[in-house]
Amino acid sequence: MTEPATRAADRTSTNPKERITMDDSGFSTMLARLSEKSRDEYYNPYTKFTWPDTVSEDQWWMNPDYLTVSGTGLIDDEETLKALARYETVNFFSLHVHGIRELMIEVAKRIHTPDFAEYNEYLHHFIGEENAHMWFFAEFCHRYTGGIYPEAASPLRREGFGNLWDDVIVFSRILIFEEIFDYYNSRMGKDQLIPDILREIHAAHHHDESRHVAFGKQLVKRLYDRALAADPDRREEIEKYVKDYMTYSVRSLYNPQIFRDCGVGNPLAVRREALSHPVREAFHVKLMTRVDRFFVAAGIFSTSWGTEHVSA
Numbered sequence: 243m244t245e246p247a248t249r250a251a252d253r254t255s256t257n258p259k260e261r262i263t264m265d266d267s268g269f270s271t272m273l274a275r276l277s278e279k280s281r282d283e284y285y286n287p288y289t290k291f292t293w294p295d296t297v298s299e300d301q302w303w304m305n306p307d308y309l310t311v312s313g314t315g316l317i318d319d320e321e322t323l324k325a326l327a328r329y330e331t332v333n334f335f336s337l338h339v340h341g342i343r344e345l346m347i348e349v350a351k352r353i354h355t356p357d358f359a360e361y362n363e364y365l366h367h368f369i370g371e372e373n374a375h376m377w378f379f380a381e382f383c384h385r386y387t388g389g390i391y392p393e394a395a396s397p398l399r400r401e402g403f404g405n406l407w408d409d410v411i412v413f414s415r416i417l418i419f420e421e422i423f424d425y426y427n428s429r430m431g432k433d434q435l436i437p438d439i440l441r442e443i444h445a446a447h448h449h450d451e452s453r454h455v456a457f458g459k460q461l462v463k464r465l466y467d468r469a470l471a472a473d474p475d476r477r478e479e480i481e482k483y484v485k486d487y488m489t490y491s492v493r494s495l496y497n498p499q500i501f502r503d504c505g506v507g508n509p510l511a512v513r514r515e516a517l518s519h520p521v522r523e524a525f526h527v528k529l530m531t532r533v534d535r536f537f538v539a540a541g542i543f544s545t546s547w548g549t550e551h552v553s554a
Contacts, residue, residue, distance in 0.1 A: 269460055273364050276453050280367035283449070287374035290446065297386045297437050299324065303331040305433050308426060310496050313521035316512055325504035328387070331440065333497045334426065335379040336390035338447075341419045342376040348412045357409070364457060371450045378443055391499060398487055406469035407476055413465055414484050414542075417458040418491055421533040424451040463540045484537065485547050492526050493517065 297303070304327040311317050317326065346369055352358045353365045383390045403411055424447075430436060431445030470477060496517050501509030516522055527534075530547055537543040 269464070270360070272456070272460065273361065276457055277364045277367055279453060280364070280371065285374075285446075287378050287446075291378065291439065291442060293381075293385060294437075294439055297439060299328060301437050302435050303327045303437065303440060304334070305430065305435050308429070310500075310522070311512070311516050313525070314516050314519045316516055316519075317506065322504055322506065326500060326506075329500040329503045330495075332383050332387050333391055333495070333500050334423075335383050336393075337494055338379040338423060339376050339383075339390050340393040341423075342372045342379075345412075345416045345419065346372050346376070348416075352409070352412075361461070368454060368457070371454070375447055375450065378446070382439070382443060391497060394494065394497070396490060398483065398490060403476060403480065403483075404469075404473060406465070406472050407480055410462065410465045410469050410480060411483060413458060413462050414537075415487055417455065417462055417536075418484075418488055418533055420451050420455050420458060422491055422529060424448055424455060425529055425532075427451065459536055459540075462542075466540065466542055481543055484542065488530055488534070488547050492529070 302324060306312060306323055306327065309323065309326055309330055311323075311326065317323055349365055349369055349372075353369070354362055358365065380390055402408070427444045427448035429444075431441060431448045433441060433444075469480075496513050498509050498513045501512050506512050527548070534543070534547045538546050
């Protein structure tokens, strides 16, 4: 795919120090640098971790400040909260596994096709790294719990927007997915409260995701500009879809099964109250701030996502 260099006047950002797009030479340089880092920092996921025989249930598997009920007062019993931390970790890792599987399928469909030829080398690294992530998230769940939670059916259609817009949708979903989980990974990877093996898994994932996010933002912007030039009439529809996917992604963190599994009465009511609690809505905005800001700066959103999309 060849495109004219992006003019400086076309670059938009809420942060004057942030460049949302770069010209072709800059993008090619970034791809080469990311590929080099992937080669230099490669690790074997099957030998990287020393898996303990057990992981203590007396420890917090997730920092309580990041639980879905944090700040709500809905659960105040520490034993129940520690159980919730275990099940939320399983849900978190399960979402990783299902999300990674989908993104690998979508990327594999596009690699070595004309429109994605210039990205081939880095996409190979991307698929390899995501395969490693899927394995170690699932491995933790199968070793220390009953396995992963099943995938929930998404109410959002995944394709049918037209080839160019489908590309935008796929890589926007990937970017949202990566940004949400990197928010947690970057914090849990340094958290001395949680068991060593969990801290190591979070840190390993965060290390790789920083490259994926950098690539994803530049790619989404380029794909969006290409699709908009060819079919500008779908702009509002695409904005609504991406915002709806952000809402869906936040809601998926509140799996009702986690409340059932830790013995909470009326799990659906607890989920509903937690999801719509003002403290949690403020957290959702914080969680999504970075990717929301990107979509606005890139011109993909006319207005920011905001809390109105969460609790509905």
